[in-house]
Amino acid sequence: LVSKVPQVLLSIGEGVTCVKPGDKVIPLCLPQCGECSFCLNPDTNCCLKTHRFTCKGKAIHHFLWISTFSEYTVMPDSAIARIDDDAPLDKVCLFGCGFSTGYGAAINTAKVKPGSTCAIFGLGGVGLSVVVGCKSAGASRIIGIDINKDKFTKARELGATECINPQDFKKPIQEVLLEMTGHGVDYSFEVVGHTDTMVSALVSCHMGSGTCVLVGTPPLGSQLSFDPLLLFTGRTWKGCLIGGWKTKDSIPKLVSGYMEKKFNPDVLITHTLPFDKINEGFELLQSGKSIRTVLVF
Template sequence: MRHGNGAVRAFCQTAASGVCHTDWAYLFEAGKGMQMRPFPLILGHEGAGVVESVGPGVSKFSPGDKVIPLFLPQCGECECCLSPKTNLCTKNWTKTQQGVLADGTSRISCKGRQVYQFIGIGSFSEYTVVLDTSVTKIRDDAPLDKVCLLGCGVSTGYGAALNAAKVEPGSSCAVFGLGAVGLAAVMGCKAAGATRIIAVDINPNKFEKAKVFGATEFVNPKDHNKPIQKVLAEMTNGGVDFSLECVGDVAVMRAALESCRSAWGTCVIVGWTELAELTLAPYDLLLGRTLKGTYFGGWKSVEGVPRLVDDYMNQKLLLDEFVTHTLHIDQINEAFNLMTRGESIRSVIKME
């Protein structure tokens, strides 16, 4: 590998990476539910590692720093970064979405052929090179095989409840989908003070895990002969105050919207999908419901992730409870199999 201006190389031999459903989706649904990405492609975007060396002009990082790469950068200079209204960053957005750095190339190659890095990261690798705006330094005592989960799923779900939905104390919530993102959303609802947190999933085995994060009730749509939104409306005398869709399915998105109360209910779309189209009845919005989306849970990444690491280290945020399997990089296919069989919440891949 070689350096490039403004790049930092993160040494990941002892690092870890969570296996996110989005990695699987781009591998198996490219051109269907997801946009095509260039191949060959190193997947993985939920990693943590140690800086080995830095490129010219990089002053914020030093060899030996523990870091978390960020698929959502924070340059601190673009219009979005300077606005408190969003956590998005426009700098090099198109480049990283295509798996390359600012100069249009990846720093990884195999047999003379360029290998692309998923969302500019590619954490299923012993080494990776990322832009200095796409990485954040974390405390030295943080366990990398746990805090890697803050690179995507946990931060996204947790922030969806706190930052996007702005769940209120004493409110009722419904969380659709109990993968890592959904369970983190449940945790966020609890942290915000919600008193009713209804976990919705077709896998009943996930309810016990959902209770660990704060769910108070569980509903399996398969147990009812009516739409889940009607079931929830009957349970809550009109609908929940907040609903969070953490599946990435447009039918579930509409059900989540219709499950929240008219007049003031808020629905947040958290699950990721790209090519499917969402159809709505204007009536569902005209009577006062709010529909919104969130990306990375609304956290400004460089600033927010280290604070989340601190919260974990101070026992204010759960991470260990998400990890159901710890595997070696050679077992990455087994991690995907566990995911598709519904047997894992988060598998963590270790590189050593």
């Protein structure tokens, strides 16, 4: 993904009390209105707010609440989070989605236990953030999986104990993982967004107690086909949206943790480009040459 630097708030509307002009804020790709039944439920972060723009009285829907590369935009107070005044905007932009999603998948959704074994399918910016989360949670074995071997050095730097390429084997990757671990991994994370790897990630889990977390977003309209007996024996299959964080409450705390050097997602940023080179940023992504490219005005 290409991340855009978060903003300095210029002005506020009537009744807004959570921020003031001059505050540094991160636009949230998942709002937290604090009023809907989902926000009031401690077990979910799926706020029911669906749009922020209207035109002639009709709702305009947009991608992930942000969906703009404009220099100025308007956000409701439920979709912005005030962050530390000293936070470097060209670094903490990763907390708007990528790092928070992967790190939270391990910490919140899977609830990785110390001493456990984890497998991460896909070592892009989000997958590498899962690696950071697994390491922070105390996993003793973290297996990174990707068809791009260039990602392995960064994965090991962040805490992966082993890295494997499915193209190096003549058997399905889930069989490789079962042989490597004996009974399967305790936690697997699909961070690619392919239905085939989603099933592979599930199969690679321990058949009696493994947890598989779906993090990658599949193409619209995708359908999964799998043997339901895979779940009957005790596996758990879970979805994860923005790391399970209640964003308005949690993103500022994550940024504060970064400022306290509890984790360092800076290493995920491989390129910083001016905004007029946005196409170059996407080319770097598609070619697999970047982890995260940050665009600055």
